[in-house]
Amino acid sequence: MKKVNKNSGFKLPKNYLENFNDSLLDKISSQEEIKIPNKEGFTVPKDYFDTLHKNISDKLEDTPTKVIPLKSYKKYYYSAIAAAAIILLFVGINLNKTTNYSIEDIANSDIDAYIEYTDLNFSSYEIAEVVPVDNLDITDILDAGINEENIIDYLEDDLDSFNELNLDSYDY
Amino acid sequence: MLEEQTLLEDLKQTETQTRAFETLVNTYKERLYWHIRGIVLNHDDADDVLQNTFIKVYRNITNFKGESKLYSWMYRIATNESLSFLKSKSKKMGVSNVELQETLLNNLESDVYFEGNEIQLKLQKAIATLPEKQKLVFNMKYFQEMKYEEISEILETSVGALKASYHLASKKIETYIKEN
Known part of the structure; x- marks a missing residue:
């Protein structure tokens, strides 16, 4: 085979051709598409799924329904308790009983403690029935108000793409 | 769809509820487990969340209006339960969500249920x-x-x-x- 560019004046770095194969292979492997494994690698204890239903049934029998009191509705509980106390007071007067209690006799700390530690069992539907939606404000749910700066910070930090806002044309 | 409808009706009736709930658990336990495990990473936590998910489903099935598919509703409960679980865990540990994720990942290396x-x-x-x-x-x-x-x-x-x-x-x- 005839040698090419024998006298062209070009020069090769030392050992270029000897090392060419290795550097080519390195380049190919570095550009190779990353293969993401399709399994997470998680496992479960032996017989876990076989005993699951029994475990859930046992738990269902053991745990009574628990309703977590909502702090934000506290003020409505005060009103409900006040109303109940007034009714009791009137009933007490009508029945000519000697013990007269008024809402003032109940310390605020006692009302707080009652709401905190008593399972009031109000469902969200029951609360919704007595709480007028029109009078609700965002500050009833959140302790701190949301200002425009907070919203912009949130959008900047938590959204990678405008698409995530999921705005369809009819949303505008 | 018909099967789901029958299952739903059985779940809402006292006489058939127990049997139907067993069918429901057996049908969805694995799918929901892997969904939850992918979020909370650790088996014990996934087990807790999965059990709570099924308990919530059981207790609220009468309120399920059938506006979405049953499995979508259950997945939604599982997702919410998993995310709330992580939030309360980070609160209990007094760390941020990011720090909690780091801890969970570090624990994964020594987790016997991670291969x-x-x-x-x-x-x-x-x-x-x-x-x-x-x-x-x-x-x-x-x-x-x-x-x-x-x-x-x-x-x-x-x-x-x-x-x-x-x-x-x-x-x-x-x-x-x-x-x-």
């Missing part, structure tokens, strides 16, 4: 860097091979936005794995 190799561990680390929504979409699409329409019903997000999220998530994961 992943180096690349699988790296993949979990990459997933942990994603925003919550992208993380959910990636897990559901990639590992659970769910259809966009199914994910859309569960996450109440349009298919277009889900595709964009998945694309972004995959790109970020690829970059993370390449660079680390």
Whole structure:
């Protein structure tokens, strides 16, 4: 085979051709598409799924329904308790009983403690029935108000793409 | 669909409830477990969340109006339960969500119920860097091979936005794995 560019004046770095194969292979492997494994690698204890239903049934029998009191509705509980106390007071007067209690006799700390530690069992539907939606404000749910700066910070930090806002044309 | 309807009716009636609940648990336990495990990472936590999910389903089945499919509703409960679980865990530990994720990932290396190799561990680390929504979409699409329409019903997000999220998530994961 005839040698090419024998006298062209070009020069090769030392050992270029000897090392060419290795550097080519390195380049190919570095550009190779990353293969993401399709399994997470998680496992479960032996017989876990076989005993699951029994475990859930046992738990269902053991745990009574628990309703977590909502702090934000506290003020409505005060009103409900006040109303109940007034009714009791009137009933007490009508029945000519000697013990007269008024809402003032109940310390605020006692009302707080009652709401905190008593399972009031109000469902969200029951609360919704007595709480007028029109009078609700965002500050009833959140302790701190949301200002425009907070919203912009949130959008900047938590959204990678405008698409995530999921705005369809009819949303505008 | 007919089966789901029958199951729902049986779940709402006292006489058939116990049997129907067993069928429900046996039908969905594995799918929901892997969904939850992908979010909370640790088996014991996943077990807790899964049991709570089924208990919530059982207690609220009478309120289920059938406006979405039963399994979408259950997936939604499982997702919310998992995310609330992580939030309360980070609160209890007094750490941020990011710090909690780091702890969970570090624990994964010594977890007896994790048999992943180096690349699988790296993949979990990459997933942990994603925003919550992208993380959910990636897990559901990639590992659970769910259809966009199914994910859309569960996450109440349009298919277009889900595709964009998945694309972004995959790109970020690829970059993370390449660079680390």
